[in-house]
Amino acid sequence: MKSHLISLLIAALGAFSAAIAAAETPNVSVDQKQYALLEKHCTDCHAGPDAEAGFRIDDLSLRIADIPTAARWQKVLNSLNSGEMPPKEEAQLDKAAKANFLEHLASVMVDARSLLSDQKGVITMRRLNRREYRNSLRELLGVEINVNDLPADTSAKAFDTVGSNLYMSSTQFEQYLRLGRESLNEAFERQAARAVEKKLQFEAEEITPKVAKFIEYQVDARTRAENWMKEVDEAAARPENAAAIEAIKAGPLGNHRDILYRNWKQIDGAPAPETFGFQTKENNADKALAASRPFHLPYHRYYMEQPAIESGAYLAASTEHPSVLDSATINLLVPFSWPVGEYVVRFRVAATEHAPPDRRFIEFGINPRTQQAISVHEVTGTMDAPQIIELRLTMTRANGERANRSLFLREKGTRDNWEQALRVAGQGRKENDGIGQKFALWVDWMEIERIPDMDQPQPPGIAAIARLPLDDKAPAPKLEELRDAFQQFAEEAFRGDLPSPQYVDQLVQIYANYRDLGEKHSDALKDTLAIVLSSPMFLYHSEPRESAEPRLLTERELANRLAYFLWGSPPDEELQQLADAGKLQDRQVLEAQINRLLDDPRSHDFVDAFSYQWLGLERLDFFQVNLQHHPRFDNSTRQAASREIYETVERLFQDDGPLTDLLSCDYVVINGVLANYYGIEDVHGDDYRRVSLPPDSPRGGLLGMAAVHLMGSNGDTTNPVERGAWVLRKLLHDPPPPAPANVPQLARLAGKPLTTQQRLIAHQEEPQCASCHRKIDPIGFGLENFDAVGNWRTEDSYQAMDDNGKPVKDGKVTWQIDPAGKLHNGPSFADYQELRSVIAAEDEAFARGMTEALIEYALGRPVGFTDQPLIEDVLKQARQKKYAVRSFVQALVQSKEFHSK
Template sequence: MMKTLFASFVLAAVSTCSATAFAAEPPVVAVEQKQFALLQKHCTDCHVGADAEAGFRVDDLPLQITDLKTAARWQKVLNSLNSGEMPPEGEPAIDKAAKANFLEHLANAMVDARSLLADQKGVITMRRLNRREYRNSLRELLGVEINVNDLPADTSASAFDTVGSNLYMSSTQFEQYLRLGREALNEAFDRQAALGVEKKVHFEAEEITPKVAKFIEYQVDARERAENWIKEVDAAVARPENAAVIEEIKAGPLGTHRDILYRNWKKIAGAPAPESFGFQTGENNADKALAASRPFHLPYHRYYMEQPAIETGAYLAASSEHPAVLDNATFNLLVPFNWPVGNYVVRFRIAATEHATPDRRFIEFGINPRTQQAISVHEVTGTMEEPQIIELPLTMTRANAERANRSLFLREKGTRDNWEQALRVAGMGRAENDGIGQKFALWVDWMEIERVPDADQPKPPGIAAIAQLPLDDKSAAPQAADLHAAFEQFAKEAFRGDLPSPQYVDQLVQVYQSYRDLGEKPSDALKETLAVVLASPMFLYHSEPSEAAEPRQLTDRELANRLSYFLWGSPADRELQSLADAGKLQDPKILDEQVTRLLDDPRSQDFVDAFAYQWLGLDRLDFFQVNLQHHPRFDNSTRQAACREIYETVGRLVAQNESLTDLLSSDYVVINAVLANYYGIEGVHGDHFRQVSLPPDSPRGGLLGMAAVHLMGSNGDTSNPVERGAWVLRKLLHDPPPPAPANVPQLARLAGKPLTTQQRLIAHQEEPQCASCHRKIDPIGFGLENFDAVGIWRTEDSYQALDDNGKPIKDGKVTWQIDPAGAFHNGPSFANYLELREKIAAQEDAFARGMTEALIQYALGRPIGFSDEPLIDDIVKQAREQKYAARSFVHALVQSKEFHSK
């Protein structure tokens, strides 16, 4: 049932090829004669001979699709039938089932034809470093991390970020590379200047308690004044002589808000408004008076002052209970503005109170609470009797050197993803606590940040290369010979071992001197010159030159860099370079040892994350926001943990060299406390991801049990069986459906009808051009319907029909029990999700083949083609013999002649 990328060539071909002949002759893509008979039956009256209607002939249409001209003619047939243009009105209609079969066959044939005609036959396009590789290369060279998101995106819907055809270069990018190079050098120079600097700041949380008490005084005083003033306003509004002024105010954008009345008070009453309502300044007193008049602020702050541990710490509150005045919804620590860049450690002492339910035992940490985005989330296991100390690393960079950005914060998880959510959380808290306000779940004792000692830190290779030059502006200017030697060594490091020409180095010295002649400081002239090196082709491009028409074998140095960028996304380290320079890297045994070493290194996480993200199509996770009103538990921290689950699971398989088929079905999950709480799995505590065993009937385990996978198959609010079914076919069964045709009827046309999801899709399939794909996609998608839009297990679903204005229609809601039973198109049936997962897990070879094709594209930086079939077969065969061990795919690919060729 499950075809591979080229299996349909055999199914569609007039003549077939044997497995042994596959490598000798290209396959034949053709339309079957029995399918072509449908065109002959319905089209030959108008589309034959020299005078064929619209100039399109069917009688001379080749069945074999061997060139672009023939492919274009068949694409026109496919488009005309999909759009309903053919047959025209008045002509006999095509039987729906026959038309659906024809469209499925032709669509698959066109997909295969495009793959065959686009075969690069192993040719690798010259390519530059992608954003990820560029960032990592700067890190290895200079020891800094910079933000490269302003560079153009490297990925596309059909290619990895390593594929050369995506990695173009423009003059604008050259300017960006110069700017980013200068930024990286500024960061690196600042780090060197700060070596040995020690800094630490400590803050006790109870310092906010007097502010709460003072604010209560303000509120009591302000409330009395505000109430008196409001009475004066109401009386003034009622006076007939003020009617015209009041009408003028009402016509304004904010209507009759008392704040507007306050600002217009002189116009209304003929006298200035009160200057103070008891607050420290006169600024925005009207707004503060109104806030103070709200019934829940004063009781909430009095409730805070009644808590038992306010003299030794602070409780975290709901974020919208006291806007703009007091902020103990986030616990802030201001880092002094003049602190140097470098690595720091943040510590805080914290406890969960008796009111901390399982959902409320997590704390978010971040920089600058105005951004609302947390960096990390941590489980709080400490108690009020025995608080815990949480310690985490933080890199302070030039990018967050602004004072506002140097405010570190702690806040309760899920309370401030957006303002609407903050209001909802605060409102729920008042409803659960007699209208007073949310009960306090977390208590903070203190918080501190300390710079990590770095006096003995080794210099990064790029900085070591220029060690003989002064990096400040106080020392004597360097001599030309020193500049020449330093620039040569820096360029060699930047060019990944390739020595620059003497002429190139001479030009760098001239560039430096030109900047000095223009009055630049020595350090600035040095950075501007080195930035030129970092924007040069030898740094930005993978250096694998080839002048011959035929592929050649890589040199040892080229092999070292190809291997390193494959598994680390960064240049070869000293050990790889030494083996390459000694001519030993081509030795299969040594190469295998190096693959193992690179995969054991923490830097291989770059490979795991980047490959998994692109192979599994995780970019869809960035398409939409979750409707937190309907799915309040899936906050941003949970979302981040759910996405991380995929990477951590793949990373575990690679690290432990276990079977890749565990991604189809497994009796364990790789989760942390956040996800354990979300999934309802007990006994898991701590922030680190670890393997957790599951009971036999658990829906978790494997990709299909992960919340992030189901989020991709939704719109952030409701599930989408079509997206889910298509993803399973593409990524797990290696049986991708063809692209959706244009002009197909949209499900939106049914928005005003109270139908179940299944009824909507059945209506959608009334057209053959829809049924040809959906009959294969939908059964799988419906088999996954027990998971809601954010991966929570459910047994029923509902739908609310809407009118043209998006308003709910009366009696337009329908609720139904989910029925996941179904059958694969022309394949076996399944009674529920667990049986569906079992059927999918049985397709190990198809899954392995799809992953192998993706791995080849990622590693070699080019699309796969027919010429890669022997390589694919060989890798899958070797992996199968090792029970699909994750590393076996990598070892087999690295040992192949294709990996060693340019």
């Protein structure tokens, strides 16, 4: 039956397809002056019908009007970049002239690829991307579904809204069927538990008796271990065992105690190692650990000396083994029987007198085995006045599995990975007379409470079928009741489009078939509704186009396009009512709706998704930070730094601030974690807020953010080339062309103690490198005062390594950072502040880049040559409002292109 359903869905998709209009060929040309360089050096061999290798230069059109011509010019670019041409025996091009030519031709080829792919405004029929699909299920059914198993929608060249990337396969239909059924399972479970109240609290002092008991184990095990070793030594001293002892000492271990532990029968009269707790079933793992790790005893005794262990627990550091002190992580086990739904988590905490600023943060998460915290919170309470931290938690079927029903608290940065845990533990012992890390945080209790939602309106998809029984206790519904419910559900799922009577009849028949096969009513109902959630009318944006000529969107289509643009989800009731009343074409009404949508919390999806793709933030996930060199940049700090970018853009949209603040401004949008990391005083709490900066601060704008500089590194050392290229691409709207295939490697410089700048200058010896790096490197060097994780510094160092990865003797060099430079064909700058001012002066280029990105994201197609009038119009309107960020959105949504298909 499943294959039959998939065939029906694929057939429906074919009937749902729209025509794609043909595009005219745009115009882009190679400069005649640059072409003269080829004529001078290449026509002797590459001209006329007998041209070398059949490749002619003399008939190569300067105008790149089609793909074959572009391919020929690309071959010229590749040959020069590779050094293949001119041949070594021929006269070579002047290096400066070659670099200029390569820069020009590479730029022309970038333009050619863009212009030749111009869709002339045609929007390819596109399905919901993963974000939109997840959000649509949330709005329809009130559920949160993990959609990570669906194919990724993003690429390095296009937004996740671009239709040409959003393909569909039969395999995906099966995934959508499964996810649809999963979402219905969760929705039905939530409905059945709407009135359920649950509450559970864990008193942290329950840990204290365990610590006391562990001390007993350790003392007992140590005594027995000492007695065992005494007996072993006595047995080894007996004359009859002399030969055996000599053989043992000559062996690889050379110690009779080690050998006895592994094979105690080698020496007559020696006691079995099991007698002090290593292997017998009567002795548990704690005893074995105590015997093998006797140095843990002082840390446990130190814990028992703390003043508040009878009313709470101190968070220790996760060290060589979690049970060294079983309070490194406070766990609250949630019964598996508890239903999905909305919960509140609370915990009462305080910072001790031993808590420095860096250690006043606590992490919260689900399932400590994953080591990934969900959130981090600043602890401002004291032992005299603890604070209660409260947060919301949605318990879903995905995060509510039996293995994950463990909520945990731990000190920030103590368990990002095993190496980090060892470093923290070792540093703590070093600072506390070898005992163990002093305790910075104290937990009184932790609780979780389920929030009943009987008073909340039902999601529209559930309301559509509310008259049907959702379980198997009531009598089965009549076919007419099913038909009405399926029609209403499909209409909600299809975002206002009415399903045909034949489609509804098919759903009724499918339900009946499932029942005939022996399924219970609830299962047959879910399986049938899952078909609706896998239909093209739900999975695709419905904007049919019957001819190649553009047409205006209907009001319903306009409402859908606007809502998915600014919310990534379907329109709400107010937007639908305005569309049905024919009022959305009114400019004032539309302007008000744009502002309303941007004011709504659902606009977070737009801000996050657009910022991530527009600013190319995917590199934030590329590298693990070397915590040995950058110990303060733990995972929670990394998450906060990444969030700074989104929160800053969010604040701009909420305040309708100027886009140019992202280039340079006198404030940051941070929380307590980042304030501590940046060294900004008097900023506390978990909420991000605007904080003013002193005039000489390097922060303010994107270039002052730690996450931006992390992207321009490998997690350990900086990468000036990547930083410079990012600034050119994202801030100056002047992207460098792709690197040629034969980029000379820096391996030849291995083992040489050179500064970063000296290495990159050596990299530029070849013209094919210089043509790009003369634009990139000055910017990258100007940002070198920021280390790999965005800390300010004034000097750097490099340790040369040999082929075996060992440090080279006298191979370390340290230097003062010199950020001064000059942009290629641009102004000079003396330091980072001047560089930032030079970049901020290019506000028009930055606004243009953002405008093009916004058009592509909103319309779901690449920006092309024919979009220049739209780009200029949006820029003009934004310029009149001093680049206020909402003016870009308003101008785009009011344009005829946004209203057309």
